[in-house]
Amino acid sequence: MSFNTADQHTSGAVAGTPSGAPSGATQDRADSVEVYFARLPLLDRDGMLCAYETLPRIVAREGEPADSHTPADPANAANAVQGLTLAPPSQAAVLVEAFTRPALRAALTGHPAWIDVTREMLFDDALLRLPADRVTFELPIDVGADPEVIARIVKLHGKRFRFALDNVTKADESFAKLLPYVDAIKIDIRDIAATMLPKFASVLKAAGKLLVALGVENKDDYERVHALGFDRFQGYYFTKPHGGARRASASRQALLNLLQLLASEPTVMQLEAELKLNPVLVMHLMRLANSSSFAPGRKVTTLREAINATGTNRIARWTQLLLYADGRKISLEDDPMLQLAATRARFMEMAAAVLPEAGPTEEDSAFLVGVFSFVDAVFGGPIEGALEVLRLAKPIRAAILRREGVLGQLLNASEALERGDWSAVDAACEHLAPLDAGAVSALALQAAEWAGMAERDAQAQGLVQVEE
Template identity: 65%
Template sequence: MSLNAADRPQMSGVAGSTQSPEDAGPPIEVYFARQPMLDRDGLLSAFETLPRLVDGRESAEIEQEAEAAAKDHASGLTPKPFATSTALFKAFAAPALRASLAGHPAWLDMTRDVLFHDGLLRVSPERVMLELPVNIGADPDLIARLVELHRRRYRFALDQVSKADESLAKLLPYVDAIKIDIREIAPTVLPKFASVMKSAGKLLVAMGVETQEDYQRAYDLGFDRFQGYFFAKPHGGARRSSAPRQALLTLLHLLAAEPTVAQLEAELKLNPVLVMHLMRLANSGGMNIGRKVTTLRDAINATGTNAIARWTQLLLYADGRKIAAEDDPLLQLVATRARFMEIAVTQLAHAHLEEEDAAFLVGVFSFVEAVFGGPLESTLEVLTLAKPIRTAIVKREGALGRLLELSEALERADWTRVDALCAELAPLDAATVAAISLTAAEWAGTSGRDAEDEGLERIED
């Protein structure tokens, strides 16, 4: 299903500008990328929210602010918070960011100034884990601040820990979690280091987990959380599906041929699991038909072939365990990328309605290796996708290929690459695509409340 004008998100202000148009002075913009964090059961447990601050003020004004803070500090006074810290809290409190988290807590990077900012106290401690850089120091003022915030039930993670030193020893009693980039510690040292941290009662987070081998190694060492995109890589057939994939592929082929309701009904009846899912989808709030659907034919008519096709495409990625869609990391990543692609293409010059559907398909099937394995091109041919869609996925060609690269760069918070791709995809810019991504994530994460038009249905066996 394509977006119409009413569906398209309003981009202004979503990125986190600190000032309204009526305010004087250039803005400080803050926008976010998100990275999933998985627990030991392979479920989404949190998102790291990675902020980018773009300070539009004159350099003289920025220097004046820094000089004033240094003078206050030297005089024993509490410095006035930096404007960038105020901007960060305003952006973090924006409804769009909260909605994009699908009910999961955020892990938010701290600086010293942000940590001492009174705006932090307006953030619910249940919503956030505060990440401290490993070089933040351990002076008495900082320790006192951690103690104060801990009394208010805030929790802390120490980020990018790679060695045991005096600073780590001083901070360890005040942090709940330790984040370790498993690529930055020698394989011979990592087991002992992880063991020491676990014995100290800390939650261990493995960063840089990009392959199944990385995941298994960290899992065997007792890590509690895993950050990286290993779950979106081929699993060697280990991932269970919520419905037989051959049945889903057959249904997709039939839908591409514009079947009659009778043909679609006959195909669906061959697989009771699909019938169950479709009945649930038709009776969800998103369909808004005003009555309970009780027959398969009514469900087909109420849902429509476009919505059934989209639902079938996403169902290819659903985990076979009885978990909510908002806790399924692969399904959330696929749905967010597909929706991002669909919305982003509408912002390009001379975009056509049919390109929205093509963009959604590029996003959906860019992950096809994760569930089917085997050569990517062969799998895409089996799906009988149009050539522009296949070349966008395989070769990253054309506007759709560039949008796919843009989505990947944003998922990894590679802002340099985001800027470079936006230069090729005018009028898109980093703030706009970050806002689109939050909108897409909200759509993907509203499972179990409203279906299809506003999110994915809750999928269970």
């Protein structure tokens, strides 16, 4: 992945972010640039989350007044940047400052980050401020293989930094010179000849390199590169139906029964009886009730206390999300499907709350649009049939199937951000005023933190896992 560096601010400065929307950018001391982030998951051979590639957008501001929302004239962008009283900071310094802020760290949910660096950034000592054990630097294939570059990589290796060579498609002289000094090789399987890939993979594995497959978008892609020994996988193949339903951590029918009961305003006794039929859901509910997000002031020890502490609305939401949970006993924060669904649903809800025309009903609908936009991966078959099974309201189905209305536009914005497609984010935001790309990015980071919070908090408090 490469940086998307804009010459001008696109749709609202940090200081001019709409009221009610969080800032989506990090400002340097001269207020000359902003940084927006998206995340792209990396999965290991077991299909679990193991890292995130951070996809930054570095945007040069043009010195507009703090309360201005009007994009500046593109023709004046360069002059405006050159006319700053203070020299703009280096790209590396801006990125490092943004990366070390709490919002992005929290959104990584404890996973390491892979970060793109240019040749210029490689030689900037600002990179030394990053924790070497939590980052991997991705080098573009055209970074060069001259003695200066190699010496710099060796020096940073000495400080325990790791490197990946990005978008490799052939074994040329430059690649051969860099190969001994990088730890991982990223190969876009869409850009390399299918006949060449097995031999390439075999040689690189023999050289002890970590192999990362890019552009893995369906089951066939995944099975092919998995069989070739690839170690990491990027792409959204895991959100697609895989010849049937995704394994659930609890009986899907039991979860659907519980959702139907929750829709009928049940008593605590009724909920308790239904939940006792589902030990896995009880385990997650106890963790949720004891997390700092819902801390009632003392440790919850019984199922009835957990129901009262959490509330039926939150139980319903986590029941919906657990439809996506993997059948293996793994941490929820390592489950890529559940994390993606939870992040998208929470983002949709928070973004709807910023829109002037939205109310509590629209916020709830936005959450449902987000959480059920992948439901075909759970049930298998066409998504239309899965939505019918859930008996969702027509506006929710219309937003998911046809991208109708503001909920459909929010879903477009979420999907674009998940791909790091900033042009598509801008296009979606044209219909979502006062939201802009910066606010959308910030909301998504907050949503990602929320998605992983209950599990982390519960583990930190030493809760005992309930076995099936």
